[in-house]
Amino acid sequence: MASIDIPDVRMATEEDARALAALAAELGYPTTDSEMGRRLARIIADRRYAVFVAGDRETVGWIQTCLTESLEGGTFAEILGLVVTQNQRRTGIGARLVSRAEDWARENGCFRVRVRTNVVRAEAPAFYAKLGYKSKKRQEVFEKTLP
Ligand SMILES: CC(C)(COP(=O)(O)OP(=O)(O)OC[C@H]1O[C@@H](n2cnc3c(N)ncnc32)[C@H](O)[C@@H]1OP(=O)(O)O)[C@@H](O)C(=O)NCCC(=O)NCCS
Numbered sequence: 001m002a003s004i005d006i007p008d009v010r011m012a013t014e015e016d017a018r019a020l021a022a023l024a025a026e027l028g029y030p031t032t033d034s035e036m037g038r039r040l041a042r043i044i045a046d047r048r049y050a051v052f053v054a055g056d057r058e059t060v061g062w063i064q065t066c067l068t069e070s071l072e073g074g075t076f077a078e079i080l081g082l083v084v085t086q087n088q089r090r091t092g093i094g095a096r097l098v099s100r101a102e103d104w105a106r107e108n109g110c111f112r113v114r115v116r117t118n119v120v121r122a123e124a125p126a127f128y129a130k131l132g133y134k135s136k137k138r139q140e141v142f143e144k145t146l147p
Contacts, residue, residue, distance in 0.1 A: 006092045007060060009100045012051035014041055019059035020051070027083045052100045060088045063097040067108055077105035079115035089123075098131055 012020065017037035024031045031039075043049045043064070054061040061084035068078050079101055084093045105113055115133065117124040125135070 006096050007055045009052050009054045009096055012040065012044065012053045012062065014044065016040065016051075016053050016059060016062075019053070019055075020062055023059065023062055023083045023085060024081075026085060027081070050101070050104050052097055052104075054084070054093045054097055060085045061093045061097055063101050065101040065104060065113075067105070067110055068114075074112075075110055076112040076114050077101070077108070077110045079113065082115075094127060095131060 014037060017040050018033045020040065021031045021033050021036035024036065040051065043051060049064065049066045051062060051064045053059050061082075063082045064080040065077055066080055067075065069075050079098070082094065082097060084097070102113055105111070113133075114136075115128060116139065117128070129135075
């Protein structure tokens with residue numbers, strides 16, 4: 001990794017909505033600031049979720065994680081979203097965000113972390129492999145919009 005200072009990582013607050021929306025757009029999910037603000041408020045209020053942001057003066061990345069409990073899989077933490085702004089990649093920010101999410105999982109008594117990544121995310125497999133994640137299975141995602 002480049003030997004530059006990695007920005008601090010902290011828990012998101014409702015004031016981060018605008019920066020999170022801008023980064024979500026980079027991820028391919030354009031979201032208005034007000035919609036992001038509403039989502040963020042609900043997520044912050046729910047202790048099963050956590051959002052961390054990287055950046056000192058400017059927010060350059062975020063990660064969302066949650067605690068999941070399923071009948072067949074037991075308890076695990078899941079990374080629901082992660083993005084680092086394009087011009088700051090390969091400087092260690094993504095690794096630091098994942099490390100913070102892993103710490104949060106441990107703090108919550110959870111010692112297994114899972115992430116599902118879209119096959120279009122070309123850089124993600126090498127990134128997660130470098131951080132010690134092993135590919136478990138390949139899946140197809142189905143969705144239905146209810147009338
Ligand atoms: C995946 C992503 C979060 C990585 O963030 P990052 O800050 O660039 O990652 P880091 O600098 O912490 O990389 C850590 C290590 O992962 C590996 N890695 C990261 N990006 C890589 C790439 N494009 N190709 C190969 N290896 C890569 C490297 O081993 C890297 O260490 P190095 O730079 O010393 O070689 C970032 O590329 C991104 O936002 N991509 C778009 C969204 C996405 O794919 N999100 C994840 C899906 S859930």
